[in-house]
Amino acid sequence: MRISTSWNQQLGVNAMLDQQSKLSQTQLKLSSGKKYLTPSENAVAATGLIDLQQNIKENQQYQRNIGVARQRLSLQESSLQNATETVQRIRELAVQGLNDSNTPENRKQIAIEIDELNKQLLSIANTQNANGEYIFSGYKSDTPPFSNQLGYSYNGESASWRSVEIGPNRTVTDGDPGDEVFGIVLTGSLTPGNIDNVFQAVGQLSNDLKANKPDSNSLADLDAVLKRFEITRASTGARLNALDNQENLNADYILTNQSTASEIGDLDYADALSKFNLQQISLQAAQQAFTKVQNLSLFNYL
Numbered sequence: 001m002r003i004s005t006s007w008n009q010q011l012g013v014n015a016m017l018d019q020q021s022k023l024s025q026t027q028l029k030l031s032s033g034k035k036y037l038t039p040s041e042n043a044v045a046a047t048g049l050i051d052l053q054q055n056i057k058e059n060q061q062y063q064r065n066i067g068v069a070r071q072r073l074s075l076q077e078s079s080l081q082n083a084t085e086t087v088q089r090i091r092e093l094a095v096q097g098l099n100d101s102n103t104p105e106n107r108k109q110i111a112i113e114i115d116e117l118n119k120q121l122l123s124i125a126n127t128q129n130a131n132g133e134y135i136f137s138g139y140k141s142d143t144p145p146f147s148n149q150l151g152y153s154y155n156g157e158s159a160s161w162r163s164v165e166i167g168p169n170r171t172v173t174d175g176d177p178g179d180e181v182f183g184i185v186l187t188g189s190l191t192p193g194n195i196d197n198v199f200q201a202v203g204q205l206s207n208d209l210k211a212n213k214p215d216s217n218s219l220a221d222l223d224a225v226l227k228r229f230e231i232t233r234a235s236t237g238a239r240l241n242a243l244d245n246q247e248n249l250n251a252d253y254i255l256t257n258q259s260t261a262s263e264i265g266d267l268d269y270a271d272a273l274s275k276f277n278l279q280q281i282s283l284q285a286a287q288q289a290f291t292k293v294q295n296l297s298l299f300n301y302l
Contacts, residue, residue, distance in 0.1 A: 052261040069174040104212040111209040118202040136178035145178035193217030
């Protein structure tokens with residue numbers, strides 16, 4: 001078989017280009033840290049990596065959701081703690097005001113302090129988080145839940161618990177609506193002992209003290225409020241614990257998926273460097289062979 005000089009040179013060029021292409025591909029893998037640069041190199045591995053990355057992203061979103069829910073629930077817990085301490089102080093003043101040794105003026109002074117504490121309670125009920133959301137308004141988080149213009153009113157969304165996904169097939173509510181926590185605002189005349197809303201109960205207590213006619217049934221209203229705060233705080237604590245547990249599960253799942261993805265798609269640098277060195281040697285050999293073959297011609301011997 002006879003091979004022409006031009007064809008012989010072309011074979012040499014092709015051999016160099018082939019070695020150069022392999023070397024370049026290995027170099028790209030070394031710079032990127034990836035075992036496969038294109039899905040065609042290993043379609044099964046590429047599909048597996050896509051699934052793993054999707055799982056990792058989903059669980060990372062769950063972790064972000066947990067962070068948001070924890071922030072809201074932690075703020076709710078601290079707000080309820082402050083509200084509990086405030087109502088306990090109001091109850092102390094109510095007991096003091098019920099004492100028959102008080103003069104009408106004494107009771108008016110007690111009522112003034114109770115009014116200030118009631119304003120403090122209203123401020124707690126209208127607590128906002130770092131994003132400006134009212135935590136006791138349910139889905140109407142851009143609206144202050146309670147107001148006191150012409151009497152108290154609830155402006156949030158009733159029976160509205162916002163659910164947040166924190167894991168596969170698992171959700172948690174990130175707060176409680178204000179009327180469930182601070183009580184339903186009643187219309188019409190109020191009777192101590194049957195007032196559900198804390199602001200109205202405290203307001204009625206203050207009015208009775210100012211009129212020098214305190215009613216011991218107001219204590220029952222305050223006790224009912226404290227009991228409701230206690231139940232809500234227990235529920236809040238349980239949800240915070242659930243967030244912690246799910247966060248650990250998500251973190252383990254993310255780590256497992258990342259480890260598996262690394263085994264499938266990350267480059268073995270020792271193997272790649274060894275291959276890179278061999279390919280460099282092969283390229284140099286092809287270049288040297290081309291140089292020598294290029295000088296072979298019958299004309300050199302004529």
